[in-house]
Amino acid sequence: EAGVAQSPRYKIIEKRQSVAFWCNPISGHATLYWYQQILGQGPKLLIQFQNNGVVDDSQLPKDRFSAERLKGVDSTLKIQPAKLEDSAVYLCASSLDMGVSGSSYNEQFFGPGTRLTVL
Amino acid sequence: SQKIEQNSEALNIQEGKTATLTCNYTNYSPAYLQWYRQDPGRGPVFLLLIRENEKEKRKERLKVTFDTTLKQSLFHITASQPADSATYLCALAPGSYIPTFGRGTSLIVHP
Numbered sequence: 109e110a111g112v113a114q115s116p117r118y119k120i121i122e123k124r125q126s127v128a129f130w131c132n133p134i135s136g137h138a139t140l141y142w143y144q145q146i147l148g149q150g151p152k153l154l155i156q157f158q159n160n161g162v163v164d165d166s167q168l169p170k171d172r173f174s175a176e177r178l179k180g181v182d183s184t185l186k187i188q189p190a191k192l193e194d195s196a197v198y199l200c201a202s203s204l205d206m207g208v209s210g211s212s213y214n215e216q217f218f219g220p221g222t223r224l225t226v227l
Numbered sequence: 228s229q230k231i232e233q234n235s236e237a238l239n240i241q242e243g244k245t246a247t248l249t250c251n252y253t254n255y256s257p258a259y260l261q262w263y264r265q266d267p268g269r270g271p272v273f274l275l276l277i278r279e280n281e282k283e284k285r286k287e288r289l290k291v292t293f294d295t296t297l298k299q300s301l302f303h304i305t306a307s308q309p310a311d312s313a314t315y316l317c318a319l320a321p322g323s324y325i326p327t328f329g330r331g332t333s334l335i336v337h338p
Contacts, residue, residue, distance in 0.1 A: 112270070141325065150231075150316050150328030151271065164325065199270050218270025 110134065112219035114200050120225045126188040129222045133181070133202030139163075140177055141216065142185050143199040151199055157183065158205075190226045197221040229254045231319060231329035239335045240307055248302040248332050250317035257319040260293055261326055262302050265314045271328075274315075275302075307336045 113132040121127050133140050139158050143151035154173065155165040159180035168175070172191070177183040187194055201216040232251040240246050250260070259278045263271035277284045277293045277300070284291045290303040304311050314333045318326035 148235075148330060150318070150330050152328070153325050156325060201270065215273045218272070220268065221270055 114219040131200030137202035233329040237333040
C-alpha cells in the first residue's frame with residue numbers, strides 16, 4: 109500500500125513570497141490533516157478535512173495560510189505571504205475516518221513532510 | 228494552560244537495556260494517549276494507543292503505562308537496539324478530538 113505522498117520535499121523562499129505544498133493521501137482515506145512542525149517541537153494541527161469539508165481550522169493563520177481539498181482526495185496548503193517564523197516542516201497525514209469510536213481507532217499515517225526555509 | 232511535558236534532553240542508554248521515556252501533562256483530561264516514533268526527515272509513525280481506563284498496554288518490546296492520577300505516561304522499550312534510536316512523541320486527546328503532541332524526547336541507543 110502506498111503511503112502519504114508530499115511534494116516538494118524542500119523549499120527555500122524569501123519572506124513575503126508565496127509557496128504551495130501538495131499532499132496525496134492514502135487511497136480511501138476520508139480524513140486529511142496538515143500539521144506544522146517547528147524544529148524541536150511536536151507537530152501542531154493546522155487544518156483537518158473530512159472528505160472535502162473542513163472539520164477544524166482553528167489553528168490556521170487564515171490571514172496568510174489557506175488550504176483546500178478538491179474532490180476529497182489531494183490537498184494543497186498555501187502560504188501567502190510567507191514570514192520568517194513560517195520556517196518549519198509541513199506534514200500531511202491521512203486516516204480512514206476521524207476520531208475514536210467504540211473500540212476502533214483511526215490511526216493517522218504521516219507523509220515525509222516538506223521542509224520550508226524562509227529567508 | 229494545557230501543557231504536555233517530555234524531557235528535552237536526549238536519553239542515552241546501552242544496547243540491551245530498557246529505555247523509559249516520560250510524558251507528563253497538566254490541565255488535560257485525555258480520553259486517550261498515543262506514542263509515536265519520528266526519525267530524522269520523516270513523519271511520525273504511530274506506535275501505541277492507551278485509553279484512560281487502561282493501565283498498561285504492550286506490543287512486542289514496547290510497553291506503555293497511563294496513570295491519570297499522576298497525569299503521567301511511561302513508555303518502555305525493553306532489550307533496546309541501536310535501531311530504536313529516534314525521537315519519541317506522546318500525544319493526548321480528549322474524546323474524539325485530534326491529539327495534541329508533546330515536543331518529543333530523543334533516544335540514543337549505543338552499541
